[in-house]
Amino acid sequence: MTEEKLINGAKAITTKIKIGLFERDMSQVELAKLIGEGPTQVNRAIHADMSPKSIDIRQKIYRVLNIEN
Numbered sequence: 001m002t003e004e005k006l007i008n009g010a011k012a013i014t015t016k017i018k019i020g021l022f023e024r025d026m027s028q029v030e031l032a033k034l035i036g037e038g039p040t041q042v043n044r045a046i047h048a049d050m051s052p053k054s055i056d057i058r059q060k061i062y063r064v065l066n067i068e069n
Contacts, residue, residue, distance in 0.1 A: 010048030020065030
């Protein structure tokens with residue numbers, strides 16, 4: 001059951017960010033440039049990687065896309 005909750009949480013994060021990008025007509029590459037991170041690192045963060053770097057990047061993404069976390 002715990003594993004299922006983790007997967008659902010990860011999907012929710014990804015969905016929120018992708019919707020935010022869509023609403024702003026912005027690509028992940030454009031977002032990466034805007035926040036000063038690499039596209040690969042941003043992709044990992046969007047797909048709910050739990051490394052400290054990805055968590056930091058997600059915080060930047062939330063601020064740029066005005067997403068509550």
